[in-house]
Amino acid sequence: MSQREAVIDFFQKVCGDEALQYRLKTCPPTRQGFAAVAQDSGYGFSGEDIDEYVQFVGFYEQCQTAIAKHQNGDAPLADWLNKWQKHVQRFTDNPLDDYEDTLRRFI
Numbered sequence: 229m230s231q232r233e234a235v236i237d238f239f240q241k242v243c244g245d246e247a248l249q250y251r252l253k254t255c256p257p258t259r260q261g262f263a264a265v266a267q268d269s270g271y272g273f274s275g276e277d278i279d280e281y282v283q284f285v286g287f288y289e290q291c292q293t294a295i296a297k298h299q300n301g302d303a304p305l306a307d308w309l310n311k312w313q314k315h316v317q318r319f320t321d322n323p324l325d326d327y328e329d330t331l332r333r334f335i
Contacts, residue, residue, distance in 0.1 A: 231277040238266050238273075243306045246299070253295045257288035284317050 229237070242248045248269060259275030266273060272314035282288075290312075298305035 231273045232281055234271055234273050235266075235278055235281040238269070238271050240306075240307055241269070241302075242295075243298075243309065249295045249299060251303070253292050253299075257292055259288065262291075282312070283319070286333060287312065 241254060248265065251265045251268075252262060255265055259278050262278055263273065263275040266278075279285075291308075294303070294305055294308035297303045298308075
């Protein structure tokens with residue numbers, strides 16, 4: 229399994245595991261914090277591998293917010309992760325057409 233596939237597998241596991249959700253929600257909102265939780269769960273990737281997948285530093289805080297909403301029953305975490313991935317794909321396909329204005333918000 230590639231590092232990217234391992235990161236995807238980890239986030240899929242998070243969607244159904246309340247203990248992992250809690251650990252991610254309470255860890256520092258950084259690549260190192262998320263990687264430490266993943267490594268404690270048996271995954272071998274680093275924070276840089278997560279960055280390669282999520283591409284924007286704002287992911288970490290937004291993911292923690294999405295976890296809180298999921299736990300409150302407001303919105304499924306899997307839906308938020310799918311929307312994030314679609315946004316990253318659109319940005320990858322055409323970085324100059326960033327309708328979410330990600331560059332201005334995160335850089």
